[in-house]
Amino acid sequence: MMEKLFNYTNIKFIFLFSIKDLLRSKAKLLSISITLFLSLFIYSTILTINLSLNEELSKNQKTLLGGDLEIDYNRGKADYNSIHKIKKIAKVTEIIEFNSMINKDKKSIFVRIKSIDINYPLYGKVETHPKNAFQIMKNNSNTILLNKNTFKNLSLKIGEKVNIQNKNLTVIGYLKNIPDIGGAFVFGDYAMINDITLKELKVQSLGNLINKEFKLKFNKNIETKNGIKLVKNILNEDKNHKIKMPENSGRGLKLAINNFIQFLSLLSISALLIASVGLANSLLSYLNDKYISIAIKKAIGMKNSKIKSIYYCELFFLLIISSLFSYILSLFIVPILNSFLINFYNIQLSYHFSLFTYLNVFFTGFVVFVIFSIPTLNAIDCIKGNDLLKNVKRNITFIFKTKTNSLLFSTSLIFVLFISLSSFRPIYSLIYFISFFICILIFYLIFIFFLRQLKKIYIKNFISFKFALKDIVKFKNISLVVLITLGLGTTLLLSLGLIGFNLKKEISKSIPNLAPDYFFIGLQNNQKLEFINFIKNKDSLAVINAMPMVSVKLIKINNIDPINYIDRFNESFWFINNDRRISWSDNPPLNNPITKGKWWKNNQNEEELLISLDSKIAKDLNIKLDDKFTLLISGREVIGKVVNFRKVNYRDLNINFAMLINPSFAKKLPSEILATVKFDKEVKNINLLDEFPNVSFIEVKSYLQKISNLLNKIYLSISLVSLVIIFIGFFVIVSAIIVQGKSKIYQNLVFKIIGLTKLQIIKSSIIEFLILYGVTIFFSTIFSIIISNLAIQGFFNLSWEFDFNTFFIIISFIIVLSLLLIFFTNFKYLTPKIYPLIRNE
C-alpha cells in the first residue's frame, strides 16, 4: 500500500488536490491558521529576541568588558611592575571603582564612582551632556560627571558643586551612556571622576567597596590569543589578581536574559500546547463540515489512506505558511523593542533571517502538528460511503489507536526533551513540562470523575438544567477541551497573579516592616560610640545594630581553587567570585538558626580560625563540616575549619554575613563597623556630612522602591505574555464552542420541533457554561494556590497569602470575556432557522 501511495502520479494527485481543496476551504481553515500563527508567532518572537540579544552581547563583549582582557585586583595591591611590562604589549587603562555618598546641600545619594585615566575607554564611546563634558572631566581635576538620574535627583545645574568624602567637586555635565556596562555599574546611580581627583579623595575604608582593575587593548602586532598567554606569564607570580575574559563580561546581564527568556519560552510553549488542543478541535470541526465530501470520496472508491494524505498535505502547507509568516513577522518586533532598549541600555539590536531559528520554529510547530492531527485525522476512518445512502451524518470524534498512542507518546517525549535540553536550565524546563502534563492529566481525571457524577444526577422538573447536564455528557469531547484549555489557562494566570501579588507584598510590606531604615558603611572602630550617640540624639528609641567587618578573600576550598569547585552558573557563585566581608560574634545571630554543627564557646582563647557558613552556600558548594577554607586576611593566608552551618535569612535586609568567624581569632584584626538603624519615629533627614564625612549610608526604602519598580516592569511583561496565552486559550475555547454550536444547530432544531422553547434552549446553554466554568475555576483555583504556594514558600522562602482581589479580578476578566465571546459567536446557533434546515439546505 505504501508503495502505491508513494508513486509519482499519486503524489502529484495528492499535492494538486490538497492545494485546490485548501483554496476552496480557506475560510473554514481560518481558525486553524490563526491559532497556529498566533502560537508560533509568540514562540518565534521570543527566539528572535533571544538570538538578537545574545548576538549583541557576543558582538560587543569587548566593549562590555572595556578591553581585550581585564586584570582585576579587587581591594588587593596591584603589581605595578608587572603592569609596566604589560604596557609594552598593550594599551592599559586603570580603573578604580568605589562607593560613596554624594552630597548637595542637605540631599545625599549613595553612588558607585568610577575613576578613570587618560586611556579610558579602550573600546566604545562615553556619551555626555554637554558633548565635550567627558574630555573636560578627563583633563581637569576636581570635576565630576553624574548619571542623569542622580543629576536630576540632586537638582543640579552644570557648574554647581557637590561634596564627596568631604571634598567639593564641580559638576560639569551628566553621563548619557558608558560602554563598559558589563558589571552592575549600570543598574544603580553612578558617577565618573579622573584619577587625579581620586588621589585627592580619602577613599580607603571597607565600606567604600573599592575595586581596582586594569583593562587592556593589545597592540596591533599582537594576536589576542598570544597576548593573553603573555599576560598570564607576566602575572604568573602575582596571586592577588583575577583575569576576566570578554566572554565573561556582562555575566549578570546574560544570566538575567537567559533566565527571563527561558521563562518566556516555557510560557510560549504552553501557549503552543494549549493551542494544539484547540487545533485538534478546529480540525475536527473542519472534518465534520467535510463529512459529506469525504463520504462521497469514499463512495467513489478513494482509499482512506489517500484521503488522509490529502488532509495531511493541506495541514503541512498551512504549517509552512503559518511558521514562515509568524517567523518573518517576529523579526519586525526587534525594531519596536529597540526603541525601548535604546532609552534604557543604549543597546540597538540587529536582526536577520536565521535558518536555524526558523527550523526551530518549524520543528516545534511540526511536532505540535503531529500531536494534534493524527488522532483527529484518524476520525476519517469513521466516515463510510454508505452513510450517504442512509441519510446519516454522525459527529465524528478523535480516534486513539495503540499505534497512534505510542507515536503520540514518543513525539511528545522528543518535543519535551528537545525544548528542555535546548533551554538554559534543562532541569527547570523538564520540571515545568512534567507539571504541565500532570496538570493536564489531573484535569482529564477530574473530567472523567465529573462526568460519572453528572450521569448519576437525577433532575425531575428543571428541563434546562437537565439538558445542560445531558449536553456536557453527550458533547464530552468538546466539554473536555473547554475544561482542559480553560483550566490550564486559568491556573497559569491565577498562579502568576498570586506569585506576583506575594512578591510585591514582600517588597512593599513585609521587607520594609522587617528591614532597618538605614545601612551605614565606612564607620571606623573608634567612631562607634560617637555614632551611637549621634543616632540616639535623633531618636532615643532607635534600634542600632553595629557589627565589626573585615574583608577577606577565599583562596582555596579543601586546597582546591574555588573556581574549579563549581561552575559559573551555580547559584552560589557570587560567594567565591569576589572578596568577602566577614564578621564575628560570640553568639549565633538571632535570625540565623544553626542547622548543622555547633557554635564556638564564648571566651575561648584558641587562635584556630573557625568558620560558620550559610547552609545554602554549603549545599550549593557541597561543603561538609570540618572542610577547610584558605582565606587571605590582611595579606596573610590562614586556613580555617568550617564548624557549623546557619540558615541565613537575607530577606530581612539586616546585617547578614554568609561567613562568620570566631571572635577569639578575630580580636586582633583591623576592622570597620557596619551598622543598621531602625528608627522608632520618622527621621526625615540624616545629615552625616558634618560629623562623619567619610561614612556612607543607604536608605533602604529608596532601594526597595527601585526593586519594586523593576519588579513591576518584569511583572508587566510576564502578564502581557500570559495575557497572550489567555487570548490563545480563549480563541481555542471559542473555536471549541463554535464547533459545539454547529453541532447544536441540529440538536436545537430537533428540540424546537419537539417543543422546547427558545428561552429553555438559551437557559440550558448558560447553565452548561456555568457548570463547566464553575468546575474548572474551582479546580484551577486549588491548583494555582498549590503552585503559587510552592513557588513562594518553597522556592523564594517567603510567606504566602491568598489575595481575593487578584483572584476576583482575574476570574471576572476570564468569565466576562468568555461570556461575551461565547454570546457573540454562538447566539445564531441557539435559535436556528428551521426552514432551511428542514429542507436540508
Place this chain on the structure above:
Amino acid sequence: MSLSYKINNKSLQILKNVNINLNYKESISVVGESGSGKTSLIMLIAGLEKFNSGELIFDGNNFKDLNENELSDIRRKNIGIIFQSFFLLPNFTALENVNLTLEINNINNGLNKSKEILDKVGLKHRFNHYPSQLSGGEQQRVAIARSLVMNPKLILADEPTGNLDKINSSLISGILFDIVKDSGSSLILVTHDIKIANKAHKKIEINDGKII
C-alpha cells in the same frame, strides 16, 4: 391562511387562502408537486412558521394570538411531527431519542412507555442503537415512535416515506395509520405516494399554493 416571503424585495406567495378543516381522529393526506407548498403548510400548522394572514385554530387556540413560547408549549404537548429526513439526534440512542419527548414534558419515569412504543414500531431489539447503526426505515420508525409517545392530538407527517424503498414505505405507512387509529390522534400526511394518500379519510391537492 396565506403565507408569503420577501426575497430580494419581491414578494413570493407560498400559500394562498388555504382553508382546511380537520376533525378529531380524522386523517387528511396532502398531495402535490414539489414546491407547491406542502411542507410550508405543515410548518404553519406545527407553529414553526408564522402565517401572514388568516387564522389557525387548534384545539380552541388561535395561533395568530400566541407567541413563540406558547406555540412551543402546544407543540410539545399536542403535536407530533415526522419529517422525511428523520431528524434524530445522532448522539442519542433510539430509546433516548424517543424518551426525549417525555423528558421535556417532565414525564420522568416514561422509559417503559418509550420502550413500549418502540416495541410497537418493531424496534424492540434496537433500543440502544444509535441512528447511524439503524437503517433508513428503522430511523423513520424511531421518528414515528418519538412523535407518538406523548399521545398527541395531531400528527404531522411530511413525506415520511420519501427516503424509503417500497417495502419500507408500505411498512411505515401501515404503522402510522394503525397507531393513529389506535391512539385516536388526527393526522395530516404529506406524500407523493397516491396509494398511501388514499388510505386517509380525506385527500387534498395543492398546486401553486392553492388547494384545488
